[in-house]
């Protein structure tokens with residue numbers, strides 16, 4: 001199979017699906033450049049190999065065709081600065097102008113196409129749309145892990161038009177390698193830490209991971225559905241009533257399998273969802289009425305930190321509390337630090353999911369963990385054992 005290191009890009013136009021779905025502020029400035037920065041090694045490799053690059057991506061969720069605020073042209077100043085060269089722009093991802101500009105590209109040149117999602121055919125996986133995109137390049141490179149779990153035109157359908165010239169970029173290669181390592185080749189003890197607001201998006205992965213891990217640590221808003229399942233009082237904390245039974249079953253499964261299930265013993269409860277609200281340190285299963293648990297407490301931090309410190313493999317998805325507010329960030333910060341420390345001692349740590357990545361960045365620990373995944377949803381689905389359309393399209397046939 002072709003790969004980015006052995007493929008001869010000389011004289012070729014590489015059509016690269018990147019994930020440039022970055023957050024923009026009201027002045028259309030990028031507030032987090034992680035996704036663009038992550039794609040630079042793939043772009044540079046193609047240019048250094050004598051090829052030219054046609055970048056395609058989505059940005060936001062435009063509803064009905066082109067919308068100025070979702071234009072990829074907002075990314076041009078940053079891209080030009082980072083690549084240190086001119087980056088051309090086609091204000092439609094298909095059509096005459098894109099064809100002309102792509103056709104005229106010389107080795108070493110870069111062209112950015114307008115937002116793919118200005119066409120509904122992109123998310124619908126339209127074949128004709130995919131073939132129009134495909135006609136712009138000689139080789140297809142998928143480096144958009146964040147959308148690999150979607151069978152969209154540019155992430156999966158397009159690959160059929162490049163039977164002998166399709167490959168993964170470095171982000172995709174590294175993501176797949178890191179996740180494979182965690183699920184197929186994990187050193188023991190293996191600890192999974194799951195947090196965030198909701199159980200609903202994560203119950204499948206909890207069940208799947210119970211077959212593999214030694215320790216399952218639960219924090220964040222979703223802990224209260226488990227605490228309720230165990231008969232605790234959760235006051236006004238977040239809860240998904242319809243999942244209480246499911247949570248109970250997961251707890252039973254953990255017991256059967258001998259997995260240590262860590263549920264917080266204490267919590268910081270607040271009188272309102274507000275950083276300035278009155279707070280109380282309470283037992284996590286005795287949240288007073290009128291209060292809601294917004295972070296894990298010091299006793300939980302201590303026990304979680306110890307378990308993390310003994311681990312050889314660590315997977316983290318989702319914050320321990322409302323870490324965006326300074327009074328409820330202690331749990332998330334302590335867990336992030338504990339993961340970094342365990343990594344320094346030799347553990348392999350994989351962090352994924354928008355909010356845990358934001359937390360790792362906030363505490364400047366990105367370089368102290370083994371791998372930070374760029375795609376939360378895709379990472380979870382891959383760990384659940386689902387075949388990702390974007391991966392299959394390049395690997396298969």
Ligand code: AMP
Nearest residue numbers: 196197198220221293294318320321322
């Ligand atoms: P998710 O998208 O499910 O990973 O949830 C991430 C969000 O969960 C973050 O924005 C956190 O602020 C929020 N969160 C974490 N802990 C709690 C909590 N105890 N109560 C309410 N929201 C929480």
